[in-house]
Amino acid sequence: MISKTFLSLSLVASIVTGAFVPKAPFSSPPASLLRMGADSEVSFGDLDGTDVRVGIIRTRWNDEHVSNLVDGAKKALKACNVTDDNIFVTEVPGAFELPLAAKFLALSGTVDAVICCGVLIKGDTLHFEYICEAVSSGIMQIGLSTNTPTIFGVLTCLNEEQVIKRSTGENNHGEDWGSTAVEMALLKNEALGVTAEKSGKMANLGFGDAKPLKTDTEKKSPGFF
Numbered sequence: 001m002i003s004k005t006f007l008s009l010s011l012v013a014s015i016v017t018g019a020f021v022p023k024a025p026f027s028s029p030p031a032s033l034l035r036m037g038a039d040s041e042v043s044f045g046d047l048d049g050t051d052v053r054v055g056i057i058r059t060r061w062n063d064e065h066v067s068n069l070v071d072g073a074k075k076a077l078k079a080c081n082v083t084d085d086n087i088f089v090t091e092v093p094g095a096f097e098l099p100l101a102a103k104f105l106a107l108s109g110t111v112d113a114v115i116c117c118g119v120l121i122k123g124d125t126l127h128f129e130y131i132c133e134a135v136s137s138g139i140m141q142i143g144l145s146t147n148t149p150t151i152f153g154v155l156t157c158l159n160e161e162q163v164i165k166r167s168t169g170e171n172n173h174g175e176d177w178g179s180t181a182v183e184m185a186l187l188k189n190e191a192l193g194v195t196a197e198k199s200g201k202m203a204n205l206g207f208g209d210a211k212p213l214k215t216d217t218e219k220k221s222p223g224f225f
């Protein structure tokens with residue numbers, strides 16, 4: 001009797017305090033997943049892209065939405081001091097074409113980072129799933145295989161409403177992609193020694209103010225501390 005009353009009271013209390021959250025039906029994704037990508041939650045420090053060159057490859061599919069995203073990316077690039085002359089834009093038909101075009105651009109050696117910009121909207125068939133998978137892993141591979149930061153600027157949405165929410169106003173994801181491109185370009189230049197080379201230091205692989213490693217002989221010499 002006491003325990004039954006206690007259980008009912010706890011149930012009422014948990015509902016009132018919000019501690020009791022009814023489980024969503026199995027088919028609905030958890031709220032945290034639905035929020036993923038809905039808001040920009042990443043912050044960027046001061047990025048100086050004065051010497052950074054960025055290539056944007058954009059699709060003609062979903063032209064209006066992609067144009068908004070490209071505008072967002074350009075806005076962020078300019079906020080990071082990337083000059084108009086250092087922003088190159090070209091286009092491909094659809095998202096499936098982005099990885100190969102990104103590879104050509106990365107291998108040209110003319111840019112420090114590439115932003116692949118597109119919008120995929122789910123239709124009635126499995127086409128969306130195949131393209132999303134191919135494009136995301138394709139873009140990742142280009143970055144890894146060419147050492148050129150290649151930004152995944154592709155919205156993968158269930159409907160047009162989701163696209164609009166993520167490509168306009170305060171929540172234009174293109175802006176994050178622009179900042180990410182500059183941050184990764186600077187990171188690459190530092191890691192691969194480009195910055196070091198320019199400043200007269202030895203080009204090296206590694207981060208920060210790395211100094212050349214001493215050889216064993218140098219370590220044994222009397223002048224070595």
Ligand code: DLZ
Pocket residue numbers: 059061062093094095096097118119120121122123127131
């Ligand atoms: C075919 C197709 C479809 C159905 N949907 C989209 C889309 O939502 N976004 C996009 O960028 N491209 C789409 N495409 C075109 C493919 O990406 C690709 O251009 C063609 O399959 C030719 O390779």
